Amino acid sequence: MKVLNFLRASSALRTFLTEVDAAFDDLLVHNNVRWLSKGRVLEPFWAVREELQVFLSQQNSAKAKQFLEFLQNAGKMEAVAFLADITSHLNDLNVKLQGKKNTLCELMSEVRAFQRKLELFKSHIQEELFHFPKLLELTKGEGDDQCHLELLEKLIANFKTGFDGFILGxxxxxxxxxxxxxxxxxxxxxxxxxxxxxxxxxxxxxxxxxxxxxxxxxxxxxxxxxxxxxxxxxxxx
Structure with a gap:
């Protein structure tokens, strides 16, 4: 969020992204009030990360140098890739749960299906990374699996706590x-x-x-x- 706030404060960013024909010509800022915000912020950030490195390298400030180091740090960017992938999956679930005409059955089916998907993600995070395209793109399957595995286990536990008490059979x-x-x-x-x-x-x-x-x-x-x-x-x- 600090990187994004710094970048968006620069009036030259949009012009730069347009000139280099980047996938996005602007970045979004996270808003706690708006649902899906985190996932929507990470998507464009990830897509233009290489262009952002070039932009930061042209800035003459200590903060720009600090944030450039962040973007060039393989471990930190691996975390960003994983978060971008998992929030994308969460966003898909959130979209399916929206709407006025969803029945209780449909909502619970979507939640239960996602809980099963999380178990699948957990098994694949140490193998093919089929469901983590950004992480696979960055690491080629040679990343820090244990760190991502721990986060997935926490997410599985959170869903279990939130929904397993809902006992409709x-x-x-x-x-x-x-x-x-x-x-x-x-x-x-x-x-x-x-x-x-x-x-x-x-x-x-x-x-x-x-x-x-x-x-x-x-x-x-x-x-x-x-x-x-x-x-x-x-x-x-």
């Missing part, structure tokens, strides 16, 4: 997404009872049959939001 989520796909009624009612202790298994089973035999609803083949909106309880007003 597969049968309940399937019920919400598509009631007609529930075939094991006993398994569904048992799982629902564990999640919602106030429910009664007998009532759940009979009401499920009533829902599934609603021919008009089944033939309509509508999405989950439209289907469940038909069962909304009118407000007191």
């Amino acid at each position: 597969k049968q309940v989520l399937l019920f919400i997404e598509n009631t007609f796909l529930i075939t094991n009624v006993s398994a569904f009612s048992a799982e629902a009872k564990r999640v919602f202790s106030w429910t009664e298994a007998a009532s759940l089973q009979t009401e499920l049959f009533d829902l599934q035999e609603g021919v008009a609803q089944k033939e309509a083949q509508c999405d989950a939001i439209t289907f469940w909106s038909k069962f909304q309880v009118p407000s007191a007003a």
